[in-house]
Amino acid sequence: MVREERYIVFKISDVVRCLSDDDKQRLADIRQKLCEYRQANGKPEQHCVVAESDWPEYEPIWQAIADRVAAEQAAQAD
Numbered sequence: 001m002v003r004e005e006r007y008i009v010f011k012i013s014d015v016v017r018c019l020s021d022d023d024k025q026r027l028a029d030i031r032q033k034l035c036e037y038r039q040a041n042g043k044p045e046q047h048c049v050v051a052e053s054d055w056p057e058y059e060p061i062w063q064a065i066a067d068r069v070a071a072e073q074a075a076q077a078d
Helices: 012-018 021-040 058-077
Strands: none
């Protein structure tokens, strides 16, 4: 399994501290547009779990994903 970047995540406290009001509004508009796109295409609202790389859960989560992918690939090969 190759780790790949599939999501863009913004930490809310960083957004609050770093972005201007205009930036926050543009970000909110983009979020709304993406939500509308997903809804229009029959996709559910996204809910994700994020683990930062300095958390002790980070590597075990990656390992759990790798294990699941390997099991799925093995099942498909049968």
